[in-house]
Every structure is written in C-alpha cells, then in structure tokens.
Amino acid sequence: MASENEKNTPRKSPLGNMGGNKGKKPRFNFYWIYGLMAVVLFATYFMDFGPQSKEVQWNQLEKMLKEQDVQKIILVNKDIAEIYIKPDKLKEDKFKDLPKAKTTLGQEKPQYTFNVASPDYFMNQVQQAQKGQESPVTVQSETRHNWSADLLGWIIPLILLIGVWYFLMRMMSRGSGGGGGQIFNIGKSTAQVYDKDTSIHITFKDVAGLEEAKTEVIEIVDFLKTPEKYTRLGGKIPKGVLLVGPPGTGKTLLAKSVAGEASVPFFSLSGSDFVEMFVGVGASRVRDLFKKAKEKAPSIIFIDEIDAIGRARGKNPMTGSNDERENTLNQLLTEMDGFVPNSGVIVIAATNRADILDKALLRAGRFDRQIFVELPDLEERKEIFKVHMRPLKLSKSVDLEFLAKQTPGFSGADIANVCNEAALVAARKSHKAINRQDFMDSIDRIIGGLEKKNKIISPREKEVVAHHEAGHATVSWLLQYAHPLVKVTIVPRGKSLGAAWYLPEERQITTYNQMFDEMCAALGGRAAEEVIFGEISTGALNDLEKVTKQAYAMVAYYGLSDKIGNLSYYDSTGQQEYSFGKPFSEKTNEVIDQEISTIVEKAYERAKQILRENREGLEALAKKLLEKEVIFSDDLVDIFGARPWGDPLSLKKHLAEGKKKKKQNDPSEVIEKDDVDLSGPGQSDMPTTQEVEDTDDITKE
Numbered sequence: 064m065a066s067e068n069e070k071n072t073p074r075k076s077p078l079g080n081m082g083g084n085k086g087k088k089p090r091f092n093f094y095w096i097y098g099l100m101a102v103v104l105f106a107t108y109f110m111d112f113g114p115q116s117k118e119v120q121w122n123q124l125e126k127m128l129k130e131q132d133v134q135k136i137i138l139v140n141k142d143i144a145e146i147y148i149k150p151d152k153l154k155e156d157k158f159k160d161l162p163k164a165k166t167t168l169g170q171e172k173p174q175y176t177f178n179v180a181s182p183d184y185f186m187n188q189v190q191q192a193q194k195g196q197e198s199p200v201t202v203q204s205e206t207r208h209n210w211s212a213d214l215l216g217w218i219i220p221l222i223l224l225i226g227v228w229y230f231l232m233r234m235m236s237r238g239s240g241g242g243g244g245q246i247f248n249i250g251k252s253t254a255q256v257y258d259k260d261t262s263i264h265i266t267f268k269d270v271a272g273l274e275e276a277k278t279e280v281i282e283i284v285d286f287l288k289t290p291e292k293y294t295r296l297g298g299k300i301p302k303g304v305l306l307v308g309p310p311g312t313g314k315t316l317l318a319k320s321v322a323g324e325a326s327v328p329f330f331s332l333s334g335s336d337f338v339e340m341f342v343g344v345g346a347s348r349v350r351d352l353f354k355k356a357k358e359k360a361p362s363i364i365f366i367d368e369i370d371a372i373g374r375a376r377g378k379n380p381m382t383g384s385n386d387e388r389e390n391t392l393n394q395l396l397t398e399m400d401g402f403v404p405n406s407g408v409i410v411i412a413a414t415n416r417a418d419i420l421d422k423a424l425l426r427a428g429r430f431d432r433q434i435f436v437e438l439p440d441l442e443e444r445k446e447i448f449k450v451h452m453r454p455l456k457l458s459k460s461v462d463l464e465f466l467a468k469q470t471p472g473f474s475g476a477d478i479a480n481v482c483n484e485a486a487l488v489a490a491r492k493s494h495k496a497i498n499r500q501d502f503m504d505s506i507d508r509i510i511g512g513l514e515k516k517n518k519i520i521s522p523r524e525k526e527v528v529a530h531h532e533a534g535h536a537t538v539s540w541l542l543q544y545a546h547p548l549v550k551v552t553i554v555p556r557g558k559s560l561g562a563a564w565y566l567p568e569e570r571q572i573t574t575y576n577q578m579f580d581e582m583c584a585a586l587g588g589r590a591a592e593e594v595i596f597g598e599i600s601t602g603a604l605n606d607l608e609k610v611t612k613q614a615y616a617m618v619a620y621y622g623l624s625d626k627i628g629n630l631s632y633y634d635s636t637g638q639q640e641y642s643f644g645k646p647f648s649e650k651t652n653e654v655i656d657q658e659i660s661t662i663v664e665k666a667y668e669r670a671k672q673i674l675r676e677n678r679e680g681l682e683a684l685a686k687k688l689l690e691k692e693v694i695f696s697d698d699l700v701d702i703f704g705a706r707p708w709g710d711p712l713s714l715k716k717h718l719a720e721g722k723k724k725k726k727q728n729d730p731s732e733v734i735e736k737d738d739v740d741l742s743g744p745g746q747s748d749m750p751t752t753q754e755v756e757d758t759d760d761i762t763k764e
Contacts, residue, residue: 117161119146119175121188128192128200132158136189137173138204141182145173256355257322257329265316265323271450272443272475273313276434280304280317283409284325287361301431303399303410305369307417308436311476314413317436318365321411328359334371337391345372345391353398353408360407369412375421392421400428418635438474440569441467447475451482458496466502471569481505510564511556520560525689527592528553531602532561533685534591535584537677538670539565540699543708544580552693560602575623582610582666583673590670591681610666614659624658627651677703 119127124146127133134149148158153174161174179185186202193199267277286293286300293300306314322329330352337345356362376389399410412430414420424430439447444467452463470478484505489497520528532551539545546565553561570577589603617623620633632646645652674681680702687694687702 116145116173116176119177121177124175124177125188125192128189131196133200136200136202138179138182138185138202139207141204142179144177144179144185144202146175146177147171148174255331257331265319267320267324269450270313270317270320271446272439273317273436274443276306276317276436277320279432279434280321280411281324283363283411284321287325287327287363287409290361300409302408302428303412303430303432305417305425305430305433306411306413306436307433308415309438309474310415311474312436312438313475314415314436315367316475318367318411318413321363322365325363328356328362330356330362330364332366334366334368334373337372338388342387343390345387346394349391349394349398356408357406362408364408364410366410366412368414369424370414370416370419373412373414373420373424375419392424396421396423396429438472439478441471444470444473444478447478448482451479455482455486456496458494458498460499461497461502462499465499468566469503469506471567477509480509484508507556507564511559511562513556515555520555524560525553526685527596527600527602528561529685529688530591530595530681531588531600532563533681533688534587534589534594534670534674535563536587536684536694536699537681537703538587538590538673539563539584540703540706541673541677542580542583544574544577545584546581547706548696548699550693550695551688553688554692559605575617578613578617578623579662579666582613582663583670585610585613586663586667586670587674590667590674591685594671594674594678595682595685610663611659614662615655617662618655618658624655624662626654626658 124133127146127148132148132152134147136147137145139145148161152158153161158174177185182204189202190199267281270277283300283304290300306317308314318331322331332352337348339345339348352364356364372388372391372395374388374392376386376392410430417425417433425433445463448463448466452461466481470481473481481502482505485497485502488504488508489501492501494501532553536548536551539548546567548563549566550564551561552563556562585606586603588606589599592599592602618627620631622629622631634646647655683702684694684699687698
C-alpha cells in the first residue's frame with residue numbers, strides 16, 4: 064500500500080514534460096533579441112542588398128567608350144572603376160540585361176565595374192579609346208571610406224570576444240545552482256534550498272544505528288518547531304552542530320533526515336562550493352548565504368565537508384596566511400558569531416577531519432556541539448541491514464544477526480554496498496531470491512576482490528602460498544588474543560594470491576598482549592615459509608607493513624615500551640603535517656627504531672616456535688588447502704581441536720541456550736527470530752567476516 068506521502072506526491076512521466084507542453088506557447092526569452100541583432104549585423108556585413116553591378120572587361124569597356132554609351136567613370140580608391148551608362152542608352156537592346164534599379168539605400172549605383180591595376184595606364188587607355196570625340200568622358204578619382212564595414216570590423220571581434228568570455232563563465236559556474244549560475248551573480252550563494260515546496264522524503268526512521276547522534280539532532284529540530292518549550296526556561300539552542308566521524312558512517316544522511324523532518328528552510332551546500340578562482344568570491348558567497356538564511360529564519364544551513372574551508376589558518380608554509388580560503392573562513396567566523404548577532408540560523412557541518420579545523424571555528428558560540436558518528440557496533444549493524452534489506456527479495460536462509468557478526472568495522476555505506484552486491488551476485492546466478500551464500504560471496508568480493516581462478520600459478524608457488532596461509536591460520540588459532548580464523552583460501556583475489564578471513568573481537572581498548580598476539584599471527588605466514596622451506600619470499604609484504612606500523616604505534620604512541628616509557632608522540636592537532644622536524648631527538652629516534660625491531664623480531668621468533676611445535680598440524684592444514692583450495696574453521700577444529708578459551712563464533716549458540724533456559728524459568732519469555740538462527744547448523748562453515756587480516760601478495764620480484 065502506498066504511503067500518504069507517495070499519494071500526495073505527483074508522479075513524473077518517464078518522458079519528462081514531452082507530453083505535457085502541448086498547446087502551450089514557448090516563453091519569451093531575452094536571448095532571442097541578442098540572436099536577432101547578431102543576424103542583422105552579419106547580414107549587413109556580408110550581404111549587399113539590391114541589384115549587383117556587372118564586372119566588365121577592357122575590350123567591352125573600350126567598345127562602350129567608342130560608341131559613346133558611357134556617361135561617367137569614377138575611379139574609387141585607385142583600384143575599382145565604376146562605369147555609369149547614359150539613361151537614354153539603357154533603353155537599347157544591348158543593355159536590356161542590366162538591372163532596372165539604379166540605387167541601393169538611396170545611393171546611385173553603377174551598371175559596370177572594372178578592376179584597375181595601374182591608375183595612370185587606365186586613364187591613358189580611356190583617353191586613347193575616345194580619341195577624336197567632341198566630348199570625351201574623363202576619369203574622376205574619388206576616395207571612399209566604408210564606415211559600416213570598418214565599424215563592423217572591430218565590433219564583430221569584440222562581440223565574439225565577449226561571447227567567448229560569457230560562455231566560459233557560464234561553463235565555470237554551471238551546475239552550481241542558485242544565483243551563482245549567472246555570470247553577474249558569481250558572488251551569490253550556490254546553496255540548494257529545501258522548504259515545504261521542495262521537501263526531502265528522508266526521515267529519522269531511515270537513519271539506523273545512530274541513536275545517540277539522532278537524539279541531539281532531534282532536539283534541534285524540536286527547538287525549531289516549538290521554540291517556546293526551551294526559551295521559557297531561559298535556554299538557548301546551540302548555534303552550530305559539527306558531525307564528526309569516519310567516511311560512510313552516515314553524517315550526510317543524518318543531515319538529510321534533518322531536512323526531511325524540520326519544517327523550516329534548509330540550505331545545503333559543500334565546503335568546496337565557496338572556493339573559486341576569483342578573489343573574494345568565497346567570502347561574498349558566505350555573506351549571501353547567511354543573508355538568505357536570516358531572511359527565512361528560523362532556518363538551517365548544512366555545510367558538508369567543511370574542512371575544505373575550515374582548515375586551521377597560517378599552517379600552509381607555501382602560501383602563507385594570505386590565502387583565499389582563509390578569507391572565506393574569516394567571513395564564516397564573523398557570520399556565525401560576530402559583532403552582529405546571528406539569530407534564528409543554525410549551522411550543521413560534517414567532516415571526517417575535525418583535527419585540522421581551526422580552533423576559532425570549534426569554540427563555544429560557533430560550533431557548540433560536536434556529535435561523533437562512529438562506526439556501528441553489532442546491534443547497530445543489524446538495524447542498518449534491516450534498512451537496506453527493505454527493497455530486496457530475500458530467502459529464509461538470510462539471518463540478520465549472522466550477517467552483522469560477519470561485518471565488524473563496516474560502515475553504513477559498506478553495508479549498503481554489501482546488500483547491493485548480494486543482489487547482483489544473486490542475479491548473476493539466476494536465483495529467485497537472495498540467500499545467505501550470496502551475502503557471503505558479496506562480503507568476500509568487497510574485502511578481497513574478485514576471484515581469479517584462471518590465474519596461472521606454478522606448483523611450487525602454490526605450495527608456498529598454501530603453507531604461508533596455513534601458517535597464519537595455525538598461529539592465530541593457537542594464540543589466545545589473536546583473531547580467530549574463519550576462512551582461508553589460496554584462490555587468487557585481486558592482487559593477492561591467498562587470503563585469510565578473521566572474526567575480530569569488538570573491543571574499545573587493547574592491551575600489550577593482545578597486540579603482540581596479533582603481530583605473531585600476522586608474521587605466521589613468513590615464519591611457516593622459513594620453518595618448512597628454510598627460506599622466505601616476498602609474499603609477506605602486506606604482513607610486514609602492518610606489523611611495522613603496529614609496532615611503531617605501540618612504542619611511539621601508546622607508551623607500551625619499557626625503554627621509551629609512558630611517553631606519546633602522537634599529535635591530535637595535525638600540526639606535525641606542516642613541520643619538517645620530529646617531536647623527539649635523534650637519540651630517541653634510535654631507541655624507537657631499536658624497540659620496534661626488538662618487538663617485531665620477538666613476535667617472529669614466537670611464531671616460529673609455535674609452528675615448530677605444531678609442524679604436523681601445519682603440514683596437514685597446508686595439504687588440505689592444496690586439495691580443497693578453501694578451508695573453514697571446522698577444518699582447524701579437526702586438526703588442532705577447539706580453542707580452549709572459547710570462540711566468538713559460538714556466541715550465538717550460548718545466547719540461544721541462555722534464552723532457552725530463561726524461557727524454562729519464565730514461560731512468558733518469547734525467543735525472538737533475530738536472536739536465534741533457525742536456518743540450520745553449520746554457521747562456522749560459511750565464508751565469513753568483514754576483516755581480512757592479511758591479503759598476502761605472493762608476487763614475483
């Protein structure tokens with residue numbers, strides 16, 4: 064059943080207005096006058112109205128002179144001779160082909176013209192041809208100026224120059240919308256305005272997984288709808304709200320929902336819309352934007368990617384402080400909270416780089432509130448999946464909780480991509496509905512890339528890859544704090560020849576032992592190569608990069624090194640980007656390098672020790688990989704046994720058992736469908752999870 068909004072919204076024809084403009088006269092456009100003037104100018108310049116003079120040769124002219132048919136000859140500018148025939152002679156048969164009209168625009172016109180090469184020689188010839196006549200015709204010299212041609216000669220290039228300039232300006236400002244689309248309004252705001260006539264059909268119900276952020280934003284919408292509820296207590300609504308979070312977490316979507324919920328004008332634009340090649344345009348657009356917003360107050364201004372103009376001032380050593388972007392920022396600061404009060408206008412901005420914003424922009428009175436939009440947790444991912452699964456045709460095997468567990472670290476945009484990719488995979492396989500395996504294939508496709516089963520790999524390389532991936536799987540399975548493995552494959556994906564999928568534990572803080580176990584698992588691939596083959600390859604590039612960065616963070620950022628101590632050289636302000644020096648001495652730098660090398664080598668030796676002690680299991684796992692090409696956690700259970708400290712994959716089973724016991728104690732308790740997977744056993748044998756701890760590049764040098 065269609066909703067009320069859909070009923071009240073007029074539907075547009077797929078063909079636009081092609082069928083709706085019948086019988087309507089086209090509207091008058093002022094550019095038509097410009098086109099008509101241009102046609103008249105070109106016609107005047109290139110066309111000569113009226114009858115044309117005939118060009119005559121010398122033998123014909125000589126004959127007319129001897130027969131005394133010529134009335135006069137005028138030599139114009141010493142190159143063209145105009146020959147005029149006597150009126151009584153025009154009645155003769157030999158001149159019957161000449162045009163009857165004698166004038167063009169009121170001026171007398173010659174019947175013939177003759178091109179003169181040498182004026183003196185021409186005059187001589189005319190005199191010789193009339194030798195012996197009583198009243199010979201003399202040649203009259205005349206200098207003329209074609210004022211219309213001269214005038215058009217410099218007017219037309221000027222018009223063309225203005226036209227080209229106008230066209231370029233239109234192309235530069237095309238698509239900016241609003242007043243900025245016109246050449247003389249380039250300093251006007253380019254914000255798109257949404258009001259009751261152009262509403263957005265996105266509400267807070269369409270935003271899932273952002274409950275804390277929605278709570279604060281709903282308060283702002285509520286203030287705009289019922290301001291007396293807050294003002295009667297003496298409270299003031301925040302002037303600005305800054306949405307901060309990683310890309311794809313829903314900052315812009317949250318702003319769209321505000322536009323859909325609030326019954327006030329909503330001005331939406333990007334931070335890059337203020338930046339222009341002309342000096343002063345950004346500041347002018349800021350002034351015009353707030354002027355329009357104040358005229359329609361109460362209103363909301365949304366600036367997406369505000370870091371384009373809100374970067375800290377004076378930090379760019381190349382341009383100094385005299386920067387057009389800084390002038391735009393100064394004007395924005397003044398408009399938000401300057402000498403003139405800015406009442407009735409709320410500014411909402413979004414960015415994923417709040418650390419580089421100017422401190423004056425973040426102070427109270429401008430952006431009073433900072434709302435952190437983080438990556439969704441397990442329950443929030445379930446809600447996001449529900450939103451994006453609404454238009455999909457799903458089979459009964461799809462379990463929301465199972466999918467939410469397989470996608471840790473996914474943002475809302477990533478989950479939307481998973482749902483869309485699953486639909487494409489199901490359509491490619493000609494499925495009538497999207498099943499759980501389609502979702503798993505889409506997750507694998509997004510994380511590791513497309514499978515390349517036809518890629519040619521030598522048997523020796525395939526054996527190295529199998530032992531490399533088996534090394535990762537073995538070490539991660541036998542260490543307590545390493546992420547448990549879910550799936551390993553030696554089928555090439557993207558640029559990697561092998562990949563391993565893990566199910567990381569979702570935690571907010573990490574200890575030294577947890578990070579050290581993860582490093583050991585990451586180095587398990589190279590350690591397996593050395594233990595089995597006695598040599599190492601270039602396939603651990605991704606592992607080494609990850610481990611090196613993790614060890615550096617442990618030493619220089621988190622204070623997890625005994626020699627460095629409780630010191631952190633992390634800069635949350637982002638100012639170190641523009642500095643050429645390091646925040647520590649050269650001696651400290653050497654100590655940091657030594658500590659990083661010590662931690663990494665210690666983790667590598669531990670990984671080799673684990674693999675030597677479990678070499679039989681390692682070789683059995685590698686053999687199974689060579690046979691099947693893809694193995695799951697059940698295969699590791701068969702070889703090494705279950706993990707003694709528990710497996711996060713069994714969380715669902717424990718949750719179901721707990722609910723079952725609770726139901727026995729309390730008969731009123733109902734087990735919900737989303738909490739218990741009734742689709743059948745074998746969750747652990749499905750290709751799972753979001754995080755690929757390593758996509759090892761086993762490549763030839």
